Amino acid sequence: MSVVGFDLGFQSCYVAVARAGGIETVANEYSDRCTPSFVSFGPRNRSIGAAAKSQVVTNCKNTVQGFKRFHGRAFADPYVQSSKSHLVYDLAQMPSGSTGIKVMYMEEEKVFSIEQVTGMLLTKLKETAESALKKPVVDCVISVPSYFTDAERRSVMDAAQIAGLNCLRLMNETTAVTLAYGIYKQDLPAPEEKPRIVVFVDLGHSGYQVSVCAFNKGKLKILATAFDSDLGGKGFDDILVNHFCEEFGKKYKLDVKSKPRALVRPLPRVREAQEADECQLLRPATQH
Numbered sequence: 001m002s003v004v005g006f007d008l009g010f011q012s013c014y015v016a017v018a019r020a021g022g023i024e025t026v027a028n029e030y031s032d033r034c035t036p037s038f039v040s041f042g043p044r045n046r047s048i049g050a051a052a053k054s055q056v057v058t059n060c061k062n063t064v065q066g067f068k069r070f071h072g073r074a075f076a077d078p079y080v081q082s083s084k085s086h087l088v089y090d091l092a093q094m095p096s097g098s099t100g101i102k103v104m105y106m107e108e109e110k111v112f113s114i115e116q117v118t119g120m121l122l123t124k125l126k127e128t129a130e131s132a133l134k135k136p137v138v139d140c141v142i143s144v145p146s147y148f149t150d151a152e153r154r155s156v157m158d159a160a161q162i163a164g165l166n167c168l169r170l171m172n173e174t175t176a177v178t179l180a181y182g183i184y185k186q187d188l189p190a191p192e193e194k195p196r197i198v199v200f201v202d203l204g205h206s207g208y209q210v211s212v213c214a215f216n217k218g219k220l221k222i223l224a225t226a227f228d229s230d231l232g233g234k235g236f237d238d239i240l241v242n243h244f245c246e247e248f249g250k251k252y253k254l255d256v257k258s259k260p261r262a263l264v265r266p267l268p269r270v271r272e273a274q275e276a277d278e279c280q281l282l283r284p285a286t287q288h
Contacts, residue, residue, distance in 0.1 A: 003139045003168065004129045006122065007176070008156070010068045010234070011205040013037050013121065015129050023180075026132040035128065038065045039120050041105035048124040060088045060260045062103040066234065069206055070099045070114045071159075072151035086238060088260045115155055119162030126163055140165050145207050146172040147227040174211035174225055177202060181215075188217045195221070206232045 005023075007014040013035045015026040025033045030050050040052035040063040047055060056063045066087075073080050075093035084091055092102040092111045100111040122142075129137045144156055153170050160167040177200045182188065189196055195214035202209040208231040212223045241263065245256045256262050 002129075002133050002135060002137060003141065004126075004133075004137050006125050006140055006142045007173075008068065008118070008122070008125075008142055008144070009037055009205065010066055010207070010232075011037055013125055015125050015132075017129065017133060023183075026129055028128045029131070035125060036065075037068065037121060038063060039067075039117055040064075041103040041110075043104075043107050046105070046120065048120055056264055057261050060264050062089065062105070064089050064101050064103070064117060066206065067101060067114055067117050069229075071118070072149060072153070072155035073099055075099045088264050115159040115162060118156065118159035122159060122163035122165060126165060138164070138166050139168055141169045141171055142167055143173045143176050144170050145227070145229070146174045146209055146211070146225050147207070147229050172225075173202060174200065174209050175222065178211065178213045178215075178220055178222065182213075182220050185215070188215050191216045191219060197223075204232050206230075206234045208232055 002017060005016040007016070014033060015028075015035070016023050017026060018024075027033050028035050028049065032050065035049045036053040038047075038049065038052035038056065040047040040055040040059055042055075042059065042062065052063055053065075056065070069083070070080060070091075074097050075091065076097070077099075080091065080099050090102040092100045094100040094111065094113055098113060100113050101117055102109065102111045104110075126137050126140075140160065142156060142160060144153060148156075148170075156170060157167050178198075181198065181200070193216065195216050198213050198215060200211045200213065202211075206229070208228040209225065210227070211225045214221045214223055245263075248254045248256050
């Protein structure tokens with residue numbers, strides 16, 4: 001049985017396996033190493049990944065994205081309530097008080113928990129890994145932001161169970177980045193020498209993380225971490241969208257925010273360039 005690594009991002013996901021003496025980032029059925037973190041619900045079926053992202057305009061009310069930030073949060077949480085106004089899809093309260101997502105699926109109104117939706121996405125990633133490895137995948141490691149609380153981490157673990165995965169470990173994204181940097185480095189100081197200090201900066205879709213690490217051969221130590229869970233590409237997108245909504249309101253007397261399809265149309269375009277940059281950064285690591 002192979003252990004697979006899942007980078008479960010706010011806007012995109014990656015699947016990696018250890019083979020041929022290195023780490024390989026697995027391509028999906030579109031020959032793309034990046035799988036969008038989108039789930040779309042339709043009258044007859046459910047789409048996940050790139051197929052779901054293609055429906056973000058035509059089926060915007062039932063295509064969900066950015067749901068990772070709601071893991072382990074109560075519906076009454078001020079963060080959830082403040083985020084509702086920026087979403088095209090609807091949130092709802094689960095019987096347990098946690099946050100759920102309300103959609104029309106199979107021509108019925110249904111409310112799915114965040115764990116269920118993430119479980120759907122993980123099932124897709126699991127299938128991608130199994131297709132590449134030609135064997136069943138059960139054991140996995142999942143990356144999470146360093147600022148995730150215990151409740152948020154337990155929620156991700158529950159989602160993995162729903163997908164039929166045995167999550168051996170949740171690894172902080174900052175730790176994963178330091179490992180990716182140091183694992184192939186041949187010029188690190190010897191254990192008895194002064195360590196090399198490296199600062200890693202991760203500006204993602206919905207969070208900003210910084211870690212300071214000390215490297216010696218065969219050893220790394222994370223000295224400090226800092227984060228801002230509300231600073232990321234999503235914030236830049238929201239500012240741009242709000243600016244152009246005001247411009248259209250002044251010039252053409254149109255209320256763009258009242259039309260969900262028009263509101264979400266620019267967002268995927270903005271992110272595509274950033275996702276392409278992420279893929280480009282990953283390629284050197286896959287060549288080892």
